[in-house]
Structure formats: structure tokens, C-alpha cells
Amino acid sequence: MTHGRLGTVDDISPAELRMFDPTRFLTAWNFNHLPQGERERFYRESVTSEGRRLREYLFIARDREIEIAPGLYFPAWTYNGQVPGPTIRAAAGDRIRIWFINEGGHPHTIHFHGWHPFPMDGSMPDQFVHPAANLADSIEASFGPGANPEPWLRQDPISLRRRGLDIYEFDAEPTGLHLYHCHSTPLKRHVHKGLYGAFIVDPPGRGDPGDRRPKIDPDTNQPLPPDHPVRELVMVMNGFDTNFDAENEVYAANTVAFHYLRHPIRVRAGDLVRVYLVNLTEFDPINSFHLHAGFFRTYRTGTAVRSDEYSDTLMTCQAERAILEFRFRRGWPGKYMFHAHQSEFAELGWMGLFESSDEAGDRAARIGDGGTRA
């Protein structure tokens, strides 16, 4: 007889990991996980006539059965086949243009938290984008990143949406950590089915986005050198109601129950760990984040640059988000747990491990390289 333990048995199928790997998702923004040729289909950068940076994205709403725990599948509604949807990351003041195609089975939108004019809100019934199957291939030549938006913007937006298309365009503002989600009704269903993601607005400027926020030692609240290594991770707290009784059967950070327990997140001791934490849990009023054996600084909504909140536990309601910064100590290598501190959520999947090690140049650092691409 083996010794019993908490958690799911086996692992996510290799086929699912190719579609969505929670470890890859931690450091994937602006489609930086894709090979260059493939990436251009979904993301392109250019400079506008006014000299501003323009970031263009192709988002496609699709129904897909996703594996949320080993062997357990959920009929999800997704942006680009993944839950959470692709992380959008821009510097404050950058121009954002999202080309949106709805290939799902229901009307969907993308509603961004942040500043934007009314037509870009994606929330009113006549802003719903209607389903249009297999539009992407036929329309790709003139619709999507790099295409000229003028002919599309000249069309009546309502008739465009009836054909399954929309273009959202606005400036990335204000600096902070935001989110996006579908605002079709019934809202509860469209959110819990998987249509949401993180939207990071870095302080204005050029260069490595990770270096643009002030680097402050979380334990002393004193500045760190500008070149101090930083390890940035995106975590979206979510849940899945698999039997549709308005209660979640699975909780997780980034969808897959216990994934980071089986595959610990490797970090280097001393590096500044910066977690972009977004709560998109449906049905439960709150969710939480708890770190073992250390304390973190909380920058709520990422809008503040200094923090007086120093704790090992944070509570958030739905759509509330925060940037958490902490460091693991040199000389104390090991596996440090993080999880929701509602025991029920933790034991239903929202539990993981950081694996801290002292050595430079080990696998942890190499994974960290993903964070420098933008």
C-alpha cells in the first residue's frame, strides 16, 4: 500500500500541454512563446504616424475542451484556444489594436479594464460580436495584425459585429495590472466558461518591461540596484464548475489543478520575484494568495509605486488584482508552497510550489529568460 496524499493523480496529457502549458503561460505575454513566424499571425509591433508604438493582436474566440486536471475535461469558451486567454502587455501610452474574430458558438466580446472610449467597451448588446464559423482563414489577408484597418473601420460596426468581427482600439492606460473578459450575457457563464485574461500596463518607456517598475527590496522597502534580476510571473486565479451546479469543482492558478505542485516554478534565490496576480474566480466572492516561509509587498491594481502592505496572505474579490513582490533567501534552497488560504480551494487544486535554488545559471535562470522578451 502506498502512502496516500492530497492531489490529483497522473499528469496532464502531452497533447494538452502542447496546446496550453501552465508553466509556459507564467512568462508568456504578447505571444512571445510562439516562434517568430507563427507569432506574427497573432502579434505585431509598429510605429504610428504620430511616432507612438502600436501593438496589434489577433484574438479568436473558440470553443475547446480543455484539460483542467489530469483526465478531467471542461467544455471551455476560449480566446485563442487557451484559458486564461493570452496575456496582453504594453507600456502606458502605447496604442493597442485588437482584431477580434468570434468563431465560438455564442455572441462574445472583449471588455477591457482600463481607459477607453464607449465604442470600445464591449459590453452593450449591440456591441456583442456574433458567431461566424471559420472566418479567420478567408479573411486573414485583410483582417488581423499588419492589415489596414481603414476599410473595416469605415463599415457600420453593428453589421461588422453581426458578421463575427470587431476591432478594439485604445491607448494602454493607466499604468497597472488589469484584465479583460467577455461581457456578453449571461455574464456569469461567459466568464466562468473561460473568456478572460491578464492585461499588464507597464510604466511608460522603452527597454525591458520588467525593468521599468521601480525595484524595491520587499523586506526592507529600500530601492534595489536597477540591474537587479527580476523574475516576472503571471497568475490568474480561476475555477471551473464542471457539473454546472454553480459551485467550482476545480480551483487553480492558471487553470490546471495542482500543476505547479507537480511542476514547481523554479526561481533563483535573491531574485526579485514579481507575481502579476488577477482574480477571475467565478461563483465564490473571494479568493486569496498565501506564500509559505516569506512575506511579499502588495501593489494593489499595480497602480501604486510604493507599498505599505507587507504580508504573507492577500485576499481579493473577483476582478481585483495586485502585483506581489518577494525574494527567497540565499542559503535556504527548497520547495516553498503557495496556495489559496481557503483550505477548500487549496485542496481542490489551487496549490503550487516555488523551487528556490542558489545556483546561478541553472534551469531557473534559463526559464527566466522568457521574461526579457517583449
Add this chain to the structure above:
Amino acid sequence: MTARENQPGPDRHAWAGAPTWLLAAAPIVLLGLVVWGIVALRPVERLRGEGFPPIEELSIVRTVLPQPGLIELHVLNAGPDPVTIAQVMVDEAYWSHWMDAGRGSTNDPALDDLQPEKRAGEVQRRRTIPHLGRARVWLDYAWVDGEALEVVLISRNGATFATQIEVAVQSPTPDAGQFGLFALLGILVGVMPVSLGLLWHPLVQRLGAKLVTVVLCFTIGLLAFLAVDALAEALEAARELPHVYKGLALIALGLVGAILALFCAERWFVGAAGGSGGGDGRGGGEATPTGLRLAYLIAGGIGLHNLSEGLAIGSAFNLGAVSLGATLIIGFTVHNLTEGLAIVSPLARVRTELVHFLWLGLLAGAPTVLGGWLGAFAYSRVWAVLFLALGAGAIAQVAWTVLRQMTADAGWRDLLSPVGNVSGLAGGYLAMYATGLFVAL
């Protein structure tokens, strides 16, 4: 007019000359063709469409706690489609487990030698339970003695199937000690009280004819209570049964089956006695068993009832739903004492050898022991429903036999008008009802 139309009798068809075996086989062969057509053309799948979600229905038919730190579930797929168990939760926590649905265990170390893709496929295959297939699931879980537990199976598609363990106690294992213990229990609550009740025989013999009739009325009232009670319990147990077993149809089978079987047995009894009325020498045109034969019939019916009573006690003990205290055992003893009186009531005018009392006591009481064993070590809801229905049918039939035997002498009106007789009927029913209050499991 043709010659054919002139022919008298039934119409002559083309197949009139066909051999008999062909007439028997033709519909079956045609049915085979239809089945082949359904399998080949899949008309139902066309109706359901490709994206139609499968119908998943798992039933956790038995929960065993074989030892501290281990839970064993017996699972039946009672739905039309195969079901794959993805994960298992205990009290809202995912928990490590392994299972076997007849295609090998999921914790087989040989699985780790497979390529990841192949391993995932093989694990999925071993986790799949076909229609009406069975599986066992084991969890290494440190359950807490005396506390409640909930185990939930979650299927590949996210459907959940829960079972409650109301009070976690280690399940009895079928070793000699436990067998002995349940035998002792059966003797205490079944054999002993029934045998004690038989000791009323001398009293019954001393009673006048009118009082004997009152005692027989008491017996009918008592049997009526047992029949109603058994039927109610059968209906309750049938609700817990997976739909596929069609609980109500099963009850009808047991009920009617027991009645018909006992009618046949009665006929055989009476026939063996040379067509006479029975052992009391009263003889007569009415072919109803009387005297000793009737006593054996009553004992047999009560035995069937006690079998399901033993089953209920054993399974309640198994499921941890009962702590068998002295009160409960005394309750059963008092409850069953009156059953002995019921058995001797037809023997008022019969000289009976002592050995018959031994057999009567065993026939009525010993099934409690057997039921206890079955309930504790091999509990199955299907058998429980069937036994309860059989018991209800048997007792109803026996009550009817006693009534017929009595109305053979006096008419219905004469039987049911004296206050004494009606009081006897009500008294028998109420005595069982009142003593039954002590034995609620």
C-alpha cells in the same frame, strides 16, 4: 372461383409447408438483420449528433472501510454510455487513489515504462467503465473513526457522483470471529425470541375455541404489519437502487413470485396429505393447509421476513449507520417474541411432537443469521430489495392462508363481527407497531 377459395378452414399461406424450426427461427434471423443494421448505420448517433454529451450515470453500490487508512468503493456504471473516472475527491479535496475496472490496475508500475502519450491512453482505457461494467476504487485516506465522510467521483466530462459514509467504522471482515459474532447476533434477535414465543403453545392449547380464534386474529394482524412494513422498506430501498435495476419491477417480481410459489407449495403439501385438509384430521372439501402444515407455512413466511431483517441489521452495521446497543437487541427480541405466538396459533387443537417446535423455531429464526452474514459481508441493494419483496409477498400469502382456513369454518361476517376477534387483529398489528418503535435502524 378458384379451388383455393373454396377450401374450408383457415387461410392457407405460402409458408404452410415450411418446417416448424424455420417458423421458430425466422423472426430471430430477421431480428439479427435489424440489429446488424442498427450497428452498421447508427441511426441513433445520427439523431444525437456528434457533439452530443454522453449520458453518464455511476452508482457507488458499496463502500467498504477494510482497514484504517483505506477506503474501497464498488462502482457500477448504470448508464447507457461508458464512463471514465478522471479523479476522486474526499470531503472536497482531490485525493490519490487507484482503480480497477477489469482492464488492470491504474497503479500498475508497468505503466511507467510506457511513452507519455501511450501511458495517457492506457490510463484512460483502464479508468473507463463500460455500460453495466463494474470497478473498484481504492483511496489511501486516513478516515477518522466515528466521523462522516463524503467521497465524490468526477468523470472525464466533469459529472460528479457522491457517496456518503455516515459514520466511519472499520467494516466487518468475513473471518471466523466475525462470522461467529453475527451468528450470535442472529440467534439473539431471531432464533431465541421466536423459540421463546413457541413456549406459548401449552397456553394456546388450554384456551377455548373463541379465544383460539382471537389468537389467530392476533396472528393475522401481526402478519399484516410485517407485510406492510416489508413492502415499505422494499420501496425505500428501491429508491436507492440505480434506475437500470428497475426497483419497482423487482418488488413486483418478489411480491408476486413469493405468493405464487407459496400457493404451489401449499398445493403440494395438501396433495401429499392425500387431498385431506391437513394434520388435524378435520379433513374437508376446502383444500387449505391447517394445523402443523399451516404452522410450517407461517414459520417459513416469518423466516423470509427475518432474513431481510438480518440483512438490514448486518448492512446497517457494515455501513456504520448503527451502534448495536443492548436497547436495540432487546427491542428486536421483544418484537420477534410475538412471531412465536403466531406460529403456534394454528396448533391449538393439535398434539405436536417436540421436534417440530425445534424445526419451526429454526425455520423462522435461523434466516436472521444468514441475513446478518449477507448484509455484513456481501451487501447488495439489489438483493436487499428482492428479499424484502419476497418477505412481504410470503407473509401476505401466509396471512391470507390463515384467514381462509378460519373462514372455512365460519363465514367472513362471523369472523369479523365479534369484538374479541377485531381486537385481536388490531392487537397483533399494534403490538408489532409498538415494539417496532424500538428497532428503528
